[in-house]
Amino acid sequence: MTTTTKIGTELASPDTSPAACCSPLAKPDMESEDAAVTAGLFKALSDPNRVLILNLLVNGDGPVCVCDINVHVPLSQPTVSHHLKKLVAAGLLTREQRGVWAFFDIDRQALAHLGEVFRPGRRS
Amino acid sequence: MTTTTKIGTELASPDTSPAACCSPLAKPDMESEDAAVTAGLFKALSDPNRVLILNLLVNGDGPVCVCDINVHVPLSQPTVSHHLKKLVAAGLLTREQRGVWAFFDIDRQALAHLGEVFRPGRRS
DNA sequence: TCCAGACATTGACGGATATCGATATATCTG
DNA sequence: CAGATATATCGATATCCGTCAATGTCTGGA
Numbered sequence: 001m002t003t004t005t006k007i008g009t010e011l012a013s014p015d016t017s018p019a020a021c022c023s024p025l026a027k028p029d030m031e032s033e034d035a036a037v038t039a040g041l042f043k044a045l046s047d048p049n050r051v052l053i054l055n056l057l058v059n060g061d062g063p064v065c066v067c068d069i070n071v072h073v074p075l076s077q078p079t080v081s082h083h084l085k086k087l088v089a090a091g092l093l094t095r096e097q098r099g100v101w102a103f104f105d106i107d108r109q110a111l112a113h114l115g116e117v118f119r120p121g122r123r124s
Numbered sequence: 125m126t127t128t129t130k131i132g133t134e135l136a137s138p139d140t141s142p143a144a145c146c147s148p149l150a151k152p153d154m155e156s157e158d159a160a161v162t163a164g165l166f167k168a169l170s171d172p173n174r175v176l177i178l179n180l181l182v183n184g185d186g187p188v189c190v191c192d193i194n195v196h197v198p199l200s201q202p203t204v205s206h207h208l209k210k211l212v213a214a215g216l217l218t219r220e221q222r223g224v225w226a227f228f229d230i231d232r233q234a235l236a237h238l239g240e241v242f243r244p245g246r247r248s
Numbered sequence: 249t250c251c252a253g254a255c256a257t258t259g260a261c262g263g264a265t266a267t268c269g270a271t272a273t274a275t276c277t278g
Numbered sequence: 279c280a281g282a283t284a285t286a287t288c289g290a291t292a293t294c295c296g297t298c299a300a301t302g303t304c305t306g307g308a
Binding site: 022030032036039042050052054056059060065067074098100111115119121 | 145146149153154156159160162163166167169170171172173174175176178179180182183184188189191192196198222224225227235238239240242243244245
Binding site: 145171173199200202203206207221223224225 | 254265266267268269270274275276
């Protein structure tokens, strides 16, 4: 989609558009693909109830069963299940079946990765 | 532009079954309101193109003008403007007008805050 | 084998969001 | 003031997402 915004960034024509606004901008060190992956991670955390669930698990020190989560989150059981599934799909939680109950735990490595995504000069 | 997902609606059904599965779960240290704010931050980063823009600015060492961003992001000019507005609203970017051009820069403090949201036992 | 409980899946609905083209606003220049 | 350029806003649209009620699936116990 070559937008009609013709900006003389690359054209070094001496007399054309001044475009003196632009300083030499560092080349992006992130591909579109990486951006999509990273955005997916953040999207998993873009819901208040999922943030609540994650906070619940961060402060625990081990797997927590769904019934406990249901108590603390003001949502219907199917909706909680939906959110848990998303968090697992994003790699932020792990699921473990114990008899009738499902236990979820935090993937602390994935969580730690979050804080490093936007370190300058970092290759994700 | 209220909260995208209402968090404090009516409780669906008190799922307070005895359920001998549950170990004593640590009480949540995050209120619904905090969760909404945090989720808002992450939501601003839940779009691949916004991640791309932020990455672009992280690796620069100062304000960058829109025309530079337009070159690096495969979107129309209005759409880029839309994304920049969202990032500013989230507090992740600052905007500065320099004559005809608009320059955006990263709020590194807000960015650093991201990595600390889910530290165990951390209050916001 | 049948039942009850725990959790997941389905289907539908309403609201949010990304995207674009067209247009408006603002700023410099002549 | 008129024209050119940079950016924002508007209006429309297609898609995505959170939510729930209903239902399905699996496990353990009687």
